[in-house]
Amino acid sequence: MTAPILLFGGNGQVGWELRRALAPLGVVRALERGDADLADGGALRRFVRHERPSLIVNAAAYTAVDRAENDAELALAVNAKAPGILAEEAKRLDIALVHYSTDYVFDGTAGRPYTEDDDPAPLGVYGESKMAGERAVADSGCAHLILRTSWVYSLRGANFLLTVRRLSGELEELRIVDDQYGAPTWSRMIAEATAAVLARCGAPKATGILAERGGLYHLTASGKTSWHGFAEAIVDWLRKTRQPVRCKRIRPIPTSEYPTPAKRPANSLLDGTKLFETFDVALPDWREQLNLCLEG
Numbered sequence: 001m002t003a004p005i006l007l008f009g010g011n012g013q014v015g016w017e018l019r020r021a022l023a024p025l026g027v028v029r030a031l032e033r034g035d036a037d038l039a040d041g042g043a044l045r046r047f048v049r050h051e052r053p054s055l056i057v058n059a060a061a062y063t064a065v066d067r068a069e070n071d072a073e074l075a076l077a078v079n080a081k082a083p084g085i086l087a088e089e090a091k092r093l094d095i096a097l098v099h100y101s102t103d104y105v106f107d108g109t110a111g112r113p114y115t116e117d118d119d120p121a122p123l124g125v126y127g128e129s130k131m132a133g134e135r136a137v138a139d140s141g142c143a144h145l146i147l148r149t150s151w152v153y154s155l156r157g158a159n160f161l162l163t164v165r166r167l168s169g170e171l172e173e174l175r176i177v178d179d180q181y182g183a184p185t186w187s188r189m190i191a192e193a194t195a196a197v198l199a200r201c202g203a204p205k206a207t208g209i210l211a212e213r214g215g216l217y218h219l220t221a222s223g224k225t226s227w228h229g230f231a232e233a234i235v236d237w238l239r240k241t242r243q244p245v246r247c248k249r250i251r252p253i254p255t256s257e258y259p260t261p262a263k264r265p266a267n268s269l270l271d272g273t274k275l276f277e278t279f280d281v282a283l284p285d286w287r288e289q290l291n292l293c294l295e296g
């Protein structure tokens with residue numbers, strides 16, 4: 001029997017889309033927390049050894065950015081130690097690992113989109129744990145792709161799009177931060193771009209090409225907006241498609257008026273040039289992605 005592609009986080013925003021996007025590349029074994037808990041390193045290692053996959057894709061993560069501030073041990077176990085274990089096992093099996101990371105590894109003070117050469121300087125526990133995960137994967141020596149993305153949304157799970165859609169039906173006024181900039185990225189686009197890169201690398205056996213051309217890449221929508229701009233685009237679309245909208249105003253507010261336990265980077269923009277130049281893959285503008293997502 002062909003060795004499966006092991007997909008961790010199969011119930012998350014990106015993982016759910018990967019189930020479908022990776023299917024043409026091999027038999028996908030999509031895993032949920034009940035199948036393999038990333039917080040239990042020993043069990044995780046045994047699980048991978050037992051499964052002997054042809055490729056590992058890790059879309060699982062501890063993504064509760066604010067909760068992580070008081071839950072550092074678990075965030076580090078899931079976001080740093082577990083990716084390190086997956087990477088060590090990938091190296092042992094001579095297979096490739098695909099792992100996701102985040103704009104939150106940066107402090108957001110650069111006056112331009114971040115490149116892969118910029119030094120991380122996370123502002124909180126979540127960003128620190130993701131940075132440690134990136135390093136563990138890179139240091140393992142396995143063939144890998146680390147794809148940093150940002151502001152992920154989809155029609156499933158918990159995310160800004162679904163929150164704004166719900167609140168715009170309940171409240172007359174929304175107050176949304178307008179001094180943090182980024183590129184909202186649809187999880188389906190992330191999954192399809194991942195599959196496109198992997199197909200170019202001969203996946204599932206992508207070890208040869210990824211040993212040479214793998215590494216760290218930025219993968220986000222093109223263009224730029226603020227959370228306020230993103231909210232306006234969502235509500236505009238809801239109005240245009242005649243969905244029930246109670247909201248009359250979306251008031252722009254500074255971050256200082258919306259304090260959160262974890263600090264967020266003011267600039268979350270990631271430069272995708274390296275991915276495009278290496279694999280000829282780039283994601284459309286955030287507005288185009290949003291329309292495609294909302295059209296269903």
Ligand SMILES: NC(=O)c1ccc[n+]([C@@H]2O[C@H](COP(=O)([O-])OP(=O)(O)OC[C@H]3O[C@@H](n4cnc5c(N)ncnc54)[C@H](OP(=O)(O)O)[C@@H]3O)[C@@H](O)[C@H]2O)c1
Nearest residue numbers: 009011012013014033037038039060061063100102149152
């Ligand atoms: N969301 C964003 O805005 C964003 C931005 C930049 C980068 N990223 C990165 O992109 C990747 C995918 O994120 P996402 O938005 O798809 O995340 P998500 O929707 O929160 O999904 C994460 C998945 O990880 C699973 N998980 C959490 N702890 C686990 C554990 N101990 N054992 C096994 N599974 C566990 C969750 O399982 P349950 O369903 O059981 O909770 C969930 O299915 C992550 O690496 C994330 O750091 C996300």
